Every structure is written in C-alpha cells, then in structure tokens.
Amino acid sequence: MQIVVIGAGVIGLSVATELARRGARVTVVDQHVPGAGTSSTSYAWVNANKKEPQAYYDLNLAGMEAHRRLAEATGGGWLNTGGHLEVATDPAHAAELEQRTARLTGHGYAVEQVTAERARQLVPDLLVPLDAGPIVYFPSEAHCYPQLYLAHLLTAAEDLGVQVVSGAQVKAFDFDAGRPVLRLADGTALGCDRVVSCVGRWTGELLAQAEIPLAMETFTRPGDATVGYLAVTSPVPVALSGLLTTSRLNVRPDGAGRLQLQALDLDQTADPRAVPATDSPLAEELLDRLAGVLRHSRAATVSELRVGQRALPSDGLTVAGPVPSRPWLYVVATHSGVTLAPLLGDLVAAEVYDGVVQDLLAEFRPDRLLASGVRHAPAQPPRRPGEQ
Structure with a gap:
C-alpha cells in the first residue's frame, strides 16, 4: 500500500513511522520543514488532567501510557517524567482544584494532595505562601521536548524507508485510474492508495x-x-525537575537550565502578527511572576517569546477518521497533539493499513464536524486556574 502523509509534525511523523513499520510505502510532505508548525510552539504537557468528556479523558490517558512505553523501549530523551505539582493561591483556583482532584481520584488517576513540606521536597526552590490553598501532585504527568521527539521520529522514519519531502505544498487533490493524486505547488503529482492529513x-x-x-x-x-x-x-x-502550575504562572524545564513560562490570563493580547519583544512589559510581567514562584530566578531574562497557535477542531476535541465521502482520505487534527502523538501513530496506522477499527477513536470521527447545519459552540481557550 502506498500512502502519503501530509504534515511532518509530531502527529504526521508518528503516523508515518507506524505505517512504514507495518509495511506501507510512505511519503511525508510538508509545506515547511519538520516540526515548523504547532509542534514547535507547544507547552508540550503530557497529561489527561483537564480532559473531558470521558472518551477524551480515556484517549489522553492512553496517550500518556503510550508515550511512557515508547520512551522506555527506545531510551527516548524527549520525555521528562518529573511529574506535575499544582499550587492554588487564590480561592477560585483552590475550589476548582479540590473539585478536579476529587473527580480525577474517582477516575483512578494518579493524584495526591501534599503538604507544603512535601511540595518543597518535590520542588526545592518553590516559594509557597503561608496561606496557600491545596497543593496537589500528579506523579504520572510529564512534559515532552518536541524537537527531540521529532529527531527520534525522523531517524526511525529514515530507517524504515519513509521519504520526507519538505517545502512541498499541496495545491489540489485529483484522481488517476481511481487512485488519489496530490498536486503539489511545484507541479509534482503524487499518486497513492491512501492520504492521511496531519496538518x-x-x-x-x-x-x-x-x-x-x-x-x-x-x-x-x-x-x-x-x-x-x-x-x-x-x-x-x-x-525544578517537572511541571509547576500556580494560580498566576505555569513553569517547566526547557533544558540546560532554561525554563518555559506560560500565564493563561495574559493570553488575551496574544497575536501571531505582533509578537512582543523579549524586553517588553509582557516579558517583564512573566519574569516578575517567576521570581515570586521560584527562588534563584530573579536574574532570569526572556530569551525567546513566542505566540503559539493551536490546532483546534471547532468543538475542542480530537478528529481522527476517514472522511465518509472520500474514503481514501483519513484526517487527524487535535489540540492534544503532543500527548496523543505516539498513541495516534499506532491507532491510525492500525485503521489505515490493517483495517482494524479502534474503539478509542469511536467518538472522534470527522462526521460530527461535517454534518450540514450542525453547529458547535466555539472552542474556548484553555481554562485558567480556578475556571470551571
């Protein structure tokens, strides 16, 4: 079977390697270079923490397990399994965290409420206010270094004979003798049996x-x-060895002593057409918040400031499945790309190449976003600490 995968991010390359592992002849095309899209601007938190409804939670939980299995099997240095500590320092966050902890405990998720003393053992430089609300530890959560994961995938893909073509923009879909043909911007025509969109x-x-x-x-x-x-x-x-979430700042290691910072309440001005400078008031605000969360961080400067752009189906949930009117075309799109990449690689390959329907994907078919006249409430930004 000859398959073209469109998109060389963490999802596309995961799917391509698993298809090739099963015996498919795979070509990956990307309009830029591998990892140039959302994969390069992700907080890369591997979790099922706020993932609802149940089917989406189950999918992300399986994604966490798939990441860990793959990292253990390959010695992958892309996955940091240092866990996640969350500290609530305002009443709304405290109430929401208590409710979420109870709900996740009911699911059997790995979660435990800890004391300030235990929190400082987990994060020795943590500054915890005396009036801090619940402090909760999620030991099974992790974060990914997407570029290192992409390096692993590119090496695996090359070993499996996958052809990766960069700078190749798809301009049209066509047919020749009943087979789909991709028309590229440079005039190249790629014929195949199946197409998997992971853009x-x-x-x-x-x-x-x-x-x-x-x-x-x-x-x-x-x-x-x-x-x-x-x-x-x-x-x-x-x-700091793992993820840290507080009421005003999210922090995780970014390698070599660098930290990655995120403050969801500041995102109201985020615009990819106008990215603030690294010495802007926004950068200074992030650094001020960091100094209030972790000791020895006062000398930090912002070396990079990005506006990440999320892949977001209109109802906020994953899309994975064939298009009913174009059975040769399989579509994958998800906001949880980093968490789900190794899992979706396996599940999608099983459906596309083996023809084996995967129960975990049953609730995420593209049909729901294709039906004429069906409207969905607009997807919402990630919930800030304290939001229900």
Whole structure:
C-alpha cells in the first residue's frame, strides 16, 4: 500500500513511522520543514488532567501510557517524567482544584494532595505562601521536548524507508485510474492508495481543496482560543525537575537550565502578527511572576517569546477518521497533539493499513464536524486556574 502523509509534525511523523513499520510505502510532505508548525510552539504537557468528556479523558490517558512505553523501549530523551505539582493561591483556583482532584481520584488517576513540606521536597526552590490553598501532585504527568521527539521520529522514519519531502505544498487533490493524486505547488503529482492529513491548524484550509468543509477554529482576533504566549528564559540555577502550575504562572524545564513560562490570563493580547519583544512589559510581567514562584530566578531574562497557535477542531476535541465521502482520505487534527502523538501513530496506522477499527477513536470521527447545519459552540481557550 502506498500512502502519503501530509504534515511532518509530531502527529504526521508518528503516523508515518507506524505505517512504514507495518509495511506501507510512505511519503511525508510538508509545506515547511519538520516540526515548523504547532509542534514547535507547544507547552508540550503530557497529561489527561483537564480532559473531558470521558472518551477524551480515556484517549489522553492512553496517550500518556503510550508515550511512557515508547520512551522506555527506545531510551527516548524527549520525555521528562518529573511529574506535575499544582499550587492554588487564590480561592477560585483552590475550589476548582479540590473539585478536579476529587473527580480525577474517582477516575483512578494518579493524584495526591501534599503538604507544603512535601511540595518543597518535590520542588526545592518553590516559594509557597503561608496561606496557600491545596497543593496537589500528579506523579504520572510529564512534559515532552518536541524537537527531540521529532529527531527520534525522523531517524526511525529514515530507517524504515519513509521519504520526507519538505517545502512541498499541496495545491489540489485529483484522481488517476481511481487512485488519489496530490498536486503539489511545484507541479509534482503524487499518486497513492491512501492520504492521511496531519496538518494541524491548516486542516480546514487543506480539506477545502477537496471541497470538504471540516469545522476548525482559525485565528480571528488577539486572545482567541487558538493562540497563547510561551516564553523561554535564560539559564538559571533553579531546582525544578517537572511541571509547576500556580494560580498566576505555569513553569517547566526547557533544558540546560532554561525554563518555559506560560500565564493563561495574559493570553488575551496574544497575536501571531505582533509578537512582543523579549524586553517588553509582557516579558517583564512573566519574569516578575517567576521570581515570586521560584527562588534563584530573579536574574532570569526572556530569551525567546513566542505566540503559539493551536490546532483546534471547532468543538475542542480530537478528529481522527476517514472522511465518509472520500474514503481514501483519513484526517487527524487535535489540540492534544503532543500527548496523543505516539498513541495516534499506532491507532491510525492500525485503521489505515490493517483495517482494524479502534474503539478509542469511536467518538472522534470527522462526521460530527461535517454534518450540514450542525453547529458547535466555539472552542474556548484553555481554562485558567480556578475556571470551571
């Protein structure tokens, strides 16, 4: 079977390697270079923490397990399994965290409420206010270094004979003797048996070329659900091995002493067309918050400030499945791309190549976003601490 995968991010390359492992002849095409899209601007938190409804929670939980299995089997240095500590310092966050902890405990999720003393053992440089609300530890959560994961995938893909073509923009879908043909911008025609679309936030644009109106959120204004700030600091002597979430700042290691910062309440001005400078008031605000969360971070500077753009189906949930009117076309799009990448690689390959329907994907077929006249409430930005 000859298969073209469109998109060389963490999802596309995961799918491509698993298809090739099963025996498919795979070509990956990307309009840019591997990892240039959402994969390169992700907080990369591997979790099922706030994932609802139940089917979405189950899918993300399986994604966490798939990441860990793959990392253990390959010695993957892309996965940091240092866990996640969450500290509530305002009443709304405290109430929401208590409710969420109870709900996750009921699911059997790995979660425990800890004392301030235990929190400082987990994060030695943590500054915990005396009036801090619940402090909760999620030991099974992790974060990913997407570029290292992509390096692993590219090596595996090359070993399996996958052809990766960069700078190749798909301009049209066509047919020749009943087989789909991709027309590229440079005039190249790629014939195949199946096509798998893994283009993230460009999904709606790509599928429109095949007259398939899949409902995806697109950037329309600063601070909408598709965008958010991410900052990377200079190296600092801070003892932090995993993720840390507080009421005002999310922090995780970014390698070599650098930290990655995220503050969801500041995202209201995020605009990919106007990224603030690394010495802007926004950057200074992030650094001030960091200094209030972790000791020894006062000397940090912001070395990178990005506006991440999310791949977001219109109802906020994953899309994975064939398009009913184009059975040769399989579509994958999800906001939880990093968490789900190894799992979706396996599940999608099983459906596309083996023809084995995967129960975990039953609730996430593209049909729900293709039906004429069906409306969905607009996807919402990630919930800030304390939001229900």
